[in-house]
Structures are given as C-alpha cells and as structure tokens.
Amino acid sequence: MLTVELDHESKMPLYEQLYVKIRDFILNGELIKGDRLPSERGLAVNLQISRNTVSLAYEQLYAEGYVEVRPQSGYYVNQVDKMGEGRNWNLVPIKTEEKSIKTEYKYDFSPFSLCKESFPYKMWDRLYRKCLRDGGGKLFNLGEHQGDLRLRQAISKYLFGYRGLVVKPENMIIGAGTGYLLQLLENLFDESIEFAMEDPTYMQAYKIFSSLNRKIRPISLDKSGLKTDELERTDAKVVYLTPAHQFPTGLVMPIRRRREILEWVSKEEERYIIEDDHDSEFRYKGLPIPPMKAIDSSDKVIYLGTFSRTVAPAIRIGFMVFPDKLLQRYKEKLAFLACPVPRIEQAVLTEFIEGGHYERHINKTRKIYKNRHDALILALKEFGSKIKIKGENAGMHLVVECNFGIHEEEIINMADSAGIKLIGLSKHRIVNEDIEGKIATLLIGYGNIGEGSIREGIETLCKLF
Template sequence: MLSVPIDTESAVPMYEQIYSYIKNEIKDDRLSKGSKLPSARSLAAHLTISRNTVDMAYSQLVSEGYIESVPKSGFYVAAVSALTSIPTLPVIKKEVKKQIKQSCQFDFSPFAIDINSFPYNTWRKLSKDCMSEYNNELFLLGDSRGDESLRNAIAVYLYSSRGVICSADQIIVGAGTDYLLLLLSRLFNRKKLDSLSDSSGTSLSDTRQTENVIAMENPTYKRAYEIFIGMQYDVIPIELDQNGICVDNLFSTDADVVYVTPSHQYPLGIVMPVKRRQELLAWAALKKERYIIEDDHDSEFRYKGKPIPALKSMDSFEKVIYLGTFSRAIAPAIRVGYMVLPEELLLLYKKYLGMFSSTVSRVDQYIITHFLSDGYFERHLNKIRTLYKNKHDLLLQTLKIFQDKIIIEGENAGLHLVVYFKTSLSESELLALAGDNSIKLYGLNRHYITPNKSSYPGILLGYANLSENEITAGITSLYDTIKYHLN
C-alpha cells in the first residue's frame, strides 16, 4: 500500500499532494511501468481521507498520462520513465525544432483545419462592436447556461441546419465538448442517486457505490472515452458494422447510456441509416433511465447529397442529448460547445448543476451570437465547404496512384479519409517509415478501445490544413516511400 505523506495543515489541497507524490514516484522509477496502484477506495481507507480526494488525484494522473485506467481491473503505471533522462533544455529546443522540421513537411492531421480561412475581418469587426460603450454589461456575470441571446441563435441554427427542434432553455453553453461531457457525467450520477433515493433512501455518500456503465462505439473519439474512464465509468465497447453501432450487441449489455456519432462516425466515417437510428431510439425508449449522447462533431461538412439530419431530430421520446461545437467550423481556439438536454435532465441540471458559472467569456458569446444571427456563419460555411470539397476531391484523385493497393472509407464528408494500405507492414512500421521521409501520418489503432482486428494498417488522412500542392506532393511522396512494401 502507498504511504503517501499528507500534510493536513498545508495550503496545497490533499488531492494535489497525492498526485504530486505518485507522479514523482513514477518519474523517479520507484513505481515501475505496469505496477498496479491500489484502488481509490482502498487508498482512501488507508489514508483515512475521502475517496473523492483520491479520485481527483487519479483522474489528474490519468489525464496527464502517468497512469492508465483498465476497465474492471484498476489503475496501472504508464510508460513514462524516459522522463527522468531528458537532456538539458537548450539541447531539447534544438532537437525538437530539427525533428519538427524533418517530420512535418507533410502533416496529414485529421484534427487540423484550414486556419487561413478564418474570417479575420468579420471577427475584428464584431470584436470592435462588442467593445462599444453600450455593452458594458458583458463584463458582468451572465446566465450560467450561457447568454440567452446566444442560446436563441443556436436554437435557430440547429433547426435550420440539423432539423433539431429545441428551445433556448434546453441549451447549455460550455468551453468545448470535453467540459460538457464532464457536466453530463456529474448529471448522470445525480440522476442515478435520485432514482435510488426514491426507492431506497440512498444518501449522497452512497453514489460512489453505484455502478456507472456507458457504452461506446469501437473505435471511438478516444478523448470522450478517457473522460468517462476518469469519471469512474465502466465503459463497454460495442463493435460497428457497415451501418454503425450494433444495437443487438447493445441490448446484451447493462449500459443505460450510449455515446454515438451517427451522422459521420468518428473515426470511420460511417453514416447511420434511418433504420439503425430507429433501433437505437427504441433501445433507449425501453427504460426510463436510458439516454443517447449524440456527438454531432463535424456535421457541417458533407460534399455529396443532402446533409444528414441529426438523430435528435427523430427523438420523440426525449432520449437524445445533443452535443455540438464551433471548433471545427471556425477555429480550434474558439472553445465554444453546446448541448441540448431533454426536459427531464434539464430539470435535474437546474437543480444540481445550476451553480456552475458559464466557462465561456461573455465577450466571446457576444461575437458568436452575432456571427450566427447576422448571417456571417452561413457565408463562412459556404466558403469553407467549397474549399474543403476541392481538397477532398483532389486527395481522392491523387490517391489513384496507389491503384488497387488501398481501400478507402469514410469519403464524401468530414475532414479526413480512412485509408487501408494493402501491405505486410504493421501500422507502427508504416507510420515510422513515413515519418523517416518527412510525412506525418495518424494511425487508426489509437482510436480503438479493444484491439483493431483489421488485416491491413489503417490511416486517417486529414487534408484541411494542407494546400492543394502539398496534398499532391505529400501523397506522391508517400507512394514513393512505401510502393515496394505494397502487396
């Protein structure tokens, strides 16, 4: 058992003392890679402190990558011992700069956007308007859920673009999807506690004894997975078929919440058809406590056919929690996300989480409100859709150099393609070989909760932040690099 020295008189919070102690033990190799840590409950009992304190320390260590959480097994030390032998700072700077210059000549990141398309002039104008004298109230605290004017603008946008019918009252604005998922995790805990209290008089301290289970697509948006694991959820991976998440497999679990990306599955790009959506809604409708989290992460970008309506637009049972963000369509630094809560969860949110202040500056809220309501956003989307479609089509055309040596999936939407290379190389070997030739690729394996069973290495080829010349040159260079390794 870890004997963590805790100074109860210190101004440093106890969870931070535990976090610092374990981190230093790992960095100094006193806790070796793969070592199992005591459970949060047993360590809390050993130190005679609240389990919440240990949970917070472990969550921070997981977030920073010092430890890993293995479902139904516990917490284990990650491979970070190399940190103890990092060279001096001047050498690091030179080495890192050299590596970046060599490895990022062609960076096919699926997370990047074309930052050159950012509407600087419009943003500057709206920022200037915001600073006018009559907007002094923006420097006061506003509604904790986000300014009503912004929530109204989002409601109008969702109805016109995604077919989602909701009121401004149902919308919660927060600094990105990650923050909103953390709020949801707390909300589900409170709802479960309320349900238990109604029947058995369970107290707040007993909520940690209840099992939190959530199902997720496999592969999935790994950051969401890490958040749920960090909040002590038991995550159940559900395999995908050509129509998305396998609902039959979902029925065989004891999950009450499922996280999906139905309009453009991340990362595979599958579009969930209407029949599968109806099956998913039917699963949720069978029990009062069941909910679907719909992450509509890049629904703005579809290059063939009509836009796919949101799952929320079919939600007659009030079972879908809708998540959206402006980070992909405007810029990553615009940390403004939003969620639409069903009425029942909204009441619980107001009751238990209403004390949380909005994490988005009211100045930013003002700018985005007018960016939406004054028509700037629609014009911006039309512009970048055309830009991204041209890059998307060029990438597909350039990939023809590989002939039948690749399999392409997830085209016609989003900001990346999934490409499987018919080669005897493993994914890690392919990434390393490309990296040695100044091409940065992003593997598919990192998005799987359980091991990827594909016989070919899969790569997420992003194109948003590359020029057309870079796309052509980068794919040509990739072909020249691996052509002798193709089957």
C-alpha cells in the first residue's frame, strides 16, 4: 500500500497534493515501470480521504502519461526517462478561403466559434475609459517595440500562477495574434531550414509557413501525439506542436513523449520547438497539463499564446516567449519592428489581467463550456455504436468518428442542407489521404451554441443518419 502525507490545512486541494506526491515517486525512481498503483478504494481507505480524490489524482497522472490503465486490472506506472534538470522581414498576408455566399446556419458546430455572450462588455468598457483617463496622451505615443513592459510583466505573472512557467518579461514579444507572431518568428531562421508539423495540424499555422515558401515536413500522429521516430528521420530543425491539447485531434501528449522530443531538440544547437499552448485554459477534468516549456532544460522551446481564444478573436493580442539565443537574434534582425498592437488595447488587457478580471472570466467561461461539453456528449449518445467520441474533457470541440457508411464530405453536405454546420478532420490534414473505406471523422464544436440548441441540432443530425 502507498502511504503519503497530505496536509488537510493546505490551500492546495488534496487530489493535487496526492498527484504531486505520486508523480515525484515516479520521477525519483521510487515507483518504476510496471509497478501497480493501489486501487482507488484501497488508497482512499488507507489515507482516509474520499475515493473521488484518489480518482482525480490518478486521472491527472494518466492524462500526463505517468501511468497507464489496464482494463479490469488498474493503473500501472509507465516508463519515464529522466533528462537534465534545471535551466541554468518580410511579413506577407495570409491567404484565406472565402465563400462568395455566406451560409446562415441554425446550428453552428464549428470548432472555431466562441461563446460571445460571456464577453465582459461592461468591464471592458469601464477599463477602456479608465485607461484613457489615467493614461492620457501617453497611450498615443509609440511604445516599446516588444510591447509594453507592464503587459509583459502581467502575462509573465499569470503564466507563473496558472501554468507553472517562469518566464522573463524581457524575453516576451507582444503581437497582433498568432499569425503575426509566427510570421515574425519564421524570419529568424535560415531559408534552408525545414519545419516539421503534426499531421493533422492547426491549418492556419501550416498556411502561414507554406505561404512563406518554407519547406514543411508533415509528421503523423499516434496515440501519444507526434511520432518521434519519424521526426528523427527528417532533416527538420524546427517542430511546431500543440502538446497540451493537440489541434484538431484533442490528444494530450504524455510526459514520456514530451521528454523524447525535448531530447531530440537538445541534440543540435539550431533545433527548436514551437509550443502553441492551444486551449490550455479549458480543461474540464484534473489540473491543466504542464507546458513543455516548464520542463525544457536546454532552453529550446519557443512558447506561444493568444488571448483570441480566451477573451475574443477581435482582441488580436498574442505573445511569444523566446529562448535567450533567439531573443538575441531577434534584437539583431527585427528589433526595429514596432509592436502592431495599439497601446490603449495593451493597457486595457493589462488592467484586465492585473485586476483579476481575466482569471474570473476564464473560470466563468470554463463552466459554460463544461456544461456545453457535457450536453453534447449526452446528446451524441443517441447515435449509439455508430459513433466513437475522442478528445473529450478539454478544449471547445469533440472529435467524433462516424460509422454511417458514407464519406465525410457526404455527411457534411447532408448536415449543411439541414442547417447544421460541421467541419471534417480531413480539412486539417497536410497530406490528403485516400478516405475510401475509412471512417469519417468530424470536429463538433460547442463554443457558440447553447445547450438547448446542442440537443436540437444533434437530434436533427441523428434523423439524417
């Protein structure tokens, strides 16, 4: 039986304390590969805590890849390889596909739609007026090229509190969204350098790199994410990843795979990882998954974040944290570029974060998405064995494999005729596979559709198939 000491007076929840203790046992070698963890009931009785507390801790360990589940047997420790600890322009427009006729949908299940009603309009207006009143004419002067220092400090503090990241504000760049920052970043690498990307991937990032004539090597995924063995066989120097919640498949990259890729990047001086921390705030079970940046001992991870998904797309404010070496290269090559985000917008976001409004907004929005996530899963049960749900418990969409006997495109067209907007996984593949005979896969979002409409929309869809 496993015996650990838990502090019932601590502000840290008991399940989080238990998760940290067991994780440390694994990392320190006190629990090794193949060791079976005590049953949830047995450990709960031994530690005199609820079984639910043990269950939450185990689920977090499983989500991060420290343990595996064997059906009708229990939780077993995975192999976790240790790494060294401690850390000692030409921007081009992005091509987008536009439909000549905009279709109005009754049920919008797009994975890109956000909850519009949750935006704190009154608070944003109040902070805007406050910044204009207090900042005066200073906010209409040119600011720092990397973005206002106070905003970078506020983001750094938030990342430390919420993501466990220690980042220096001076290593951060503020930009007009992810697209701008990726274009800026691409200019820091030699034109001959090959980029590797997950396949399927976040297609906007792929379009950015390909529009800049960058050679891209697609790497397929397995149940743990990007395949390291395929990456090793390429000449790629830079790899773009969404490890916390892979877009679009919803995979969470376990700790062992993360360490394998960190080992790969540490082998050569010019190798780097672009970590797009996609949808990391919206996790509905357990703790947020720690970023790769948090365990990067060789200073090779470029960390990318945006407020477009958590506040509103129109905010157009993102940030990028450079490793020290790349920061120096940025200063030598691109420091002349002014920050494209208006200073008044930077000031409002700063007040929004510093005043605790951003954290409250995230908590409120997470509850809304959690309710919609649960409503969608419940509604999808009407399909029975015809579907298989993946990528749940995080983000703003579910991955649904459909065994309807017809192709993905046919499903989408039939749904479209019924006023239902659906997106297929194939739209996010770099390599177009022959889908003949393959199960159709849909990305069903719940960001901007209420629980009642979710039920109605899925009922309508169910009648079609």
